[in-house]
Each structure stands twice: as structure tokens, then as C-alpha cells.
Amino acid sequence: MxxxxxxxxxxxxxxxxxxxxxxxxxxxxxxxxxxxxxxxxxxxxxxxxxxxxxxxxxNPSLSIRAPEATSQVRASAFNALVVDKFFDNLIEVMTKYRIRPGRIWNTDETGIPTVLSPPNVVATKELKQVQQTVSAERGVTTTIVGFICDAGTHCPPVYVFPRKNFLSSMSSHGSPGCLGIAHPSGWINADTFLMALQHFKKFVDCSVDNPILLLLDNHSSHMDYKVICFAKESGIHMLTFPPHCSHRLQPLDIAVFGPFKSALRNRFQDWLNLNPGKRISIHDVAELTRDPYLLSFTPENIISGFKNSGISPFNRGIFPASLYTPSFATDRPIESLSTDPSEPLFPPAAPETDLSVPHSPEEALPNDLIVFQVLSTPARTGSNGVSSPIVLPCEWKAEDTGPDEDTYDHTGEKCEDRRGYQQKNTQASRSSIG
Incomplete structure (x- = not known):
């Protein structure tokens, strides 16, 4: 056991x-x-x-399973401390701006390649390899941006097609009210997300006096200055999820995008069966995603996504302790900081080591001390034309150089012995480094 x-x-x-x-x-x-x-x-x-x-x-509770690959970052990022901080921010924003239930939205984007993995098919049991026709070896990706509300409603999607110029035929047969945008990469960026947010504003009644809360991830396109300015002027308060935690906290990822991709895979396969020898192009994507979008963006799925994430209705303890177990491998104890303003924020610094030159053989420097010596050779000029002094670590030597050998420091001043030379140059190197 x-x-x-x-x-x-x-x-x-x-x-x-x-x-x-x-x-x-x-x-x-x-x-x-x-x-x-x-x-x-x-x-x-x-x-x-x-x-x-x-x-x-x-032990029937044990079995050999094929695990799903999970990155170290995602496994360590989803922990109780991070999740509690997110819920603190959520309740603070909702209280400060008086966000009521039914005014909480979530947006995210997902890619739709023209080539999807085929669904399971019926085949001969003894057959070694089962094949299924797809459009091409590699597909072209179109991005779809979705908007859902905790009341169970949704906003028409936005398509970002991988083209320089947009043609109306690309989105003419898409979901009702959808918007089509063209971008050479087919991915979301600051400009395309601003257009998507403006499209979202047309279908949502929001203003500075009647604000809404928009939950989204930390993608750079969402944090653009123009996007934030437009959201501020429109009464859209934006709250981001903690990094690498959207698989547990984002309603779209929890209960909507999964059924959407499954229905889309079946729709692609039906189209290939009805059009043998033809290939799916980006001009067919909007039409093929219409039915899967309507079947997956349902009130049941949307409400379930907000509920299972603990956002609406608000439930801080929605996640059991077992979900935080993957982060245990990288958890480290942290020292609690005092909230008393009279106490210093940082502990007092340790006393500095006396680096003065010993005046007698009995006085010795620490054994682990490393002295940086600035050589009296010319400065080294790098490939970028910038000159810098040559600083090298060396061992401390306390013996004199003798009366017949003169030593000079970095300023040209004559030193009485090697120890004075090293002391002065050590102080100069420490001041240049620190």
C-alpha cells in the first residue's frame, strides 16, 4: 500500500x-x-x-497511462500563492469599479490550421497502419478571436487571415456578425487586437459610467499602449491571468475551445468526404467554422467555464489541493516580511572587511579574499571602439619589491613598495566596479 x-x-x-x-x-x-x-x-x-x-x-486504482506533455513552467506556475493573488485582484477590481455578475467577459485567440488531425475511424483490426486523407502535408493557420460573458452570451468572432490584403469572400459565410482581418502572419498583434476590441465594443453596452471587466492573458498584443487607451476610454477594465495558468483559470480554455476543436475536426472530415480530391483553403475556413462555433459557444459551455474557473460565481476554493501538487517540486520557503513600518525593510548590512594594508606580519588578510589589480598596461580597445581597463584577479603578495625596483600606481604616483601599489589600485578597481 x-x-x-x-x-x-x-x-x-x-x-x-x-x-x-x-x-x-x-x-x-x-x-x-x-x-x-x-x-x-x-x-x-x-x-x-x-x-x-x-x-x-x-491495486486496481493503478494503471499504465500515456501522459500528456506538460512544461516545467506550467507545472510550477500554477500554485496556491499565485492563484490566491489572482482572486485577490479579481475581487478588488470588481469591488472598486462595481462590476456586477453578467458584466464579466473573457477573450482569447486560437489557431485554425487548414490541416487538422483526422478523427478516429473504423478499420480492420489486423491492419498494421491506418491512413486518412487530409488537405496537405502542412496547413496554413488562421486565428479566431472569441469573446464570452459569464451570463452565457458571446460576441461574434474575429478572423485574422494570413494575407496582406483582405477579401470579403474570406469571411462572407462565417458566423453571424463576424469580422474578417488580414495580416501577413495570420497571428494576432497589437493592431489586429485593437480592431478586434473595437469590434467587441459595438456589441457590448459599456462606458466609463457602466464599465465591464475583460479577462485575458498576458500576450504582448493585449498590453499595447493603444489597446489600453481605447479600453480606458470605453469603460473596459482589463485583468490578466497569471502567466502559464490559463489552462485552469481561463473559461474559454476550460469549456469552450475544446468542444470547438472537436466539432471542427469532424466538420473538416465531412467536407473532405463530400469533396474528394479538393483541398481546404483559407477561403473555406470561415464557412467550415460556422457550425462548430455555434455548437460549442453555447450558454451551457460558457457558464460551465466561468463556474469551473471560480470566477463567476466567485469561488476562491474551487481548486482542490491535488491540482497544486505539480508545483511542489519547485516550491521554496520564503521569509515573511514584517508589515511594521518602524522596522527596516532589509536587515542591517554586515560590517565591511578592513582592507587596509597590514603593518606587521602578524596582521593577515582573509584567506578567501580576492584582490582585483588594475595593470599599468594601456587600456584594451574592443571591436566597438570603446576602451576599457584590463582588470584581472590576482593573489595578494605582501613582500616588498626591494629598493632597486620602482613601482607606480594607475595615476603615475610612485609607491614605496608593492603593497602600496596593490592597495591603491585595489581601491581604484573597487570604485570602478562598484
């Missing part, structure tokens, strides 16, 4: 163990607990495959 619980915990932390790693762990677990193990376990230093098969039967 202890081994099974350990494997479950590793899985929740997004660091699940493979069957081979589980065999080795079981062997080490038995040895550490003084249990008798078979001879072949000792020879191979791991448990056998037969034992592992019976282990899975004894």
Missing part, C-alpha cells in the same frame, strides 16, 4: 515513474525493509515483470 501511494503521489506531481523505474523502486523498497526477495531480483537489481503485473491487479 505504501508503494502504491508513492506512485500515485509522483503521478500527481507530474513526475510519474515508468514501469522499469517501478521495478527498480520495488526492489530497493524490499531491501530497505529487510524483506526476502527472489534470487533473480538480486541478480538484476529489480523486480520481475510478473510481479509488477500481479502488483497492478492487487
Amino acid at each position: 505504501e508503494l502504491a501511494n508513492y506512485l500515485k503521489t509522483c503521478c500527481l506531481m507530474s513526475h510519474g515513474l515508468t514501469p522499469r523505474e517501478s521495478w527498480c523502486l520495488a526492489f530497493k523498497f524490499d531491501i530497505a525493509n529487510g524483506l526476502t526477495v527472489p534470487t533473480n531480483w538480486i541478480e538484476k537489481e529489480k523486480a520481475s515483470e510478473d510481479w509488477f503485473a500481479y502488483f497492478l491487479k492487487r
Whole structure:
């Protein structure tokens, strides 16, 4: 039971163990607990495959699954501290600007390539490889921008087509009220998002006296100066999600874009079956996304997305502790700062080390001290034409140079001995560095 619980915990932390790693762990677990193990376990230093098969039967809650790749950033970013801070900001904005339920919106964009992975099909059981026709090897991506409200409504979408010049035929058969925009890359940027926000303003009753709250991610196009100015003038208060947390906090990602992509994949396949030998182009994207958009942007899905994210109705404790487990691998304790204004924000600095030149052999400098010496050679000129002094670390030498050898510092002043030379140049180098 202890081994099974350990494997479950590793899985929740997004660091699940493979069957081979589980065999080795079981062997080490038995040895550490003084249990008798078979001879072949000792020879191979791991448990056998037969034992592992019976282990899975004894623990039906365990199974071998194909994991979904999750980046380290996303696993560590979604933690209780970050989520609590987001909900603090959310309730503060709603209270300060008197945002009522039904006035909370969410916007996000997603790509629609002309080539999608085909859905599952019925095939011969013994067939080694099953093929399905698609439009091309690689598709061209069109961006769609969606807007949803916690009341269950939505705003007509915006299409960003990968073309320099926009043609009305590209979006003529799209969703009712949609807007078509052309951009060479087909991706959203500051200018195209400003046009999308202006399109959104036409369908939403908002002003400075009657504001709304718009939740969105931290994409650079959303933070553009012109976008923020337009939102401020239109009574649109923008609140961003924490980085790499949109998979849990963004309603569109939670309950809308998933059904939309599934319905779109089936719609693409139906079109290819009805038009054999033809290819899907960007002129067909708006028409093909019309039905999937209407089927997925439903009040049920939209309300479910806001509810499961804890945004509307407001629920700070919507996420169980198990969802924060992946961030445990990178969590570090932090020191709490005092809120007393009379106390200093930072601890007092440590006393500086006395770098004066020792006057007797008994006085010694710290063993780990590194002295930077400015050489008396000309400055080095870099490739950009800028001259800089040559600063190199060196060991401290306290012996004199002798009466027959004169030493000069970086200003040309004659020093009595090597120690005076190094002391002066050390102070100069420290002042230039610090």
C-alpha cells in the first residue's frame, strides 16, 4: 500500500515513474525493509515483470497511462500563492469599479490550421497502419478571436487571415456578425487586437459610467499602449491571468475551445468526404467554422467555464489541493516580511572587511579574499571602439619589491613598495566596479 501511494503521489506531481523505474523502486523498497526477495531480483537489481503485473491487479486504482506533455513552467506556475493573488485582484477590481455578475467577459485567440488531425475511424483490426486523407502535408493557420460573458452570451468572432490584403469572400459565410482581418502572419498583434476590441465594443453596452471587466492573458498584443487607451476610454477594465495558468483559470480554455476543436475536426472530415480530391483553403475556413462555433459557444459551455474557473460565481476554493501538487517540486520557503513600518525593510548590512594594508606580519588578510589589480598596461580597445581597463584577479603578495625596483600606481604616483601599489589600485578597481 505504501508503494502504491508513492506512485500515485509522483503521478500527481507530474513526475510519474515508468514501469522499469517501478521495478527498480520495488526492489530497493524490499531491501530497505529487510524483506526476502527472489534470487533473480538480486541478480538484476529489480523486480520481475510478473510481479509488477500481479502488483497492478492487487491495486486496481493503478494503471499504465500515456501522459500528456506538460512544461516545467506550467507545472510550477500554477500554485496556491499565485492563484490566491489572482482572486485577490479579481475581487478588488470588481469591488472598486462595481462590476456586477453578467458584466464579466473573457477573450482569447486560437489557431485554425487548414490541416487538422483526422478523427478516429473504423478499420480492420489486423491492419498494421491506418491512413486518412487530409488537405496537405502542412496547413496554413488562421486565428479566431472569441469573446464570452459569464451570463452565457458571446460576441461574434474575429478572423485574422494570413494575407496582406483582405477579401470579403474570406469571411462572407462565417458566423453571424463576424469580422474578417488580414495580416501577413495570420497571428494576432497589437493592431489586429485593437480592431478586434473595437469590434467587441459595438456589441457590448459599456462606458466609463457602466464599465465591464475583460479577462485575458498576458500576450504582448493585449498590453499595447493603444489597446489600453481605447479600453480606458470605453469603460473596459482589463485583468490578466497569471502567466502559464490559463489552462485552469481561463473559461474559454476550460469549456469552450475544446468542444470547438472537436466539432471542427469532424466538420473538416465531412467536407473532405463530400469533396474528394479538393483541398481546404483559407477561403473555406470561415464557412467550415460556422457550425462548430455555434455548437460549442453555447450558454451551457460558457457558464460551465466561468463556474469551473471560480470566477463567476466567485469561488476562491474551487481548486482542490491535488491540482497544486505539480508545483511542489519547485516550491521554496520564503521569509515573511514584517508589515511594521518602524522596522527596516532589509536587515542591517554586515560590517565591511578592513582592507587596509597590514603593518606587521602578524596582521593577515582573509584567506578567501580576492584582490582585483588594475595593470599599468594601456587600456584594451574592443571591436566597438570603446576602451576599457584590463582588470584581472590576482593573489595578494605582501613582500616588498626591494629598493632597486620602482613601482607606480594607475595615476603615475610612485609607491614605496608593492603593497602600496596593490592597495591603491585595489581601491581604484573597487570604485570602478562598484
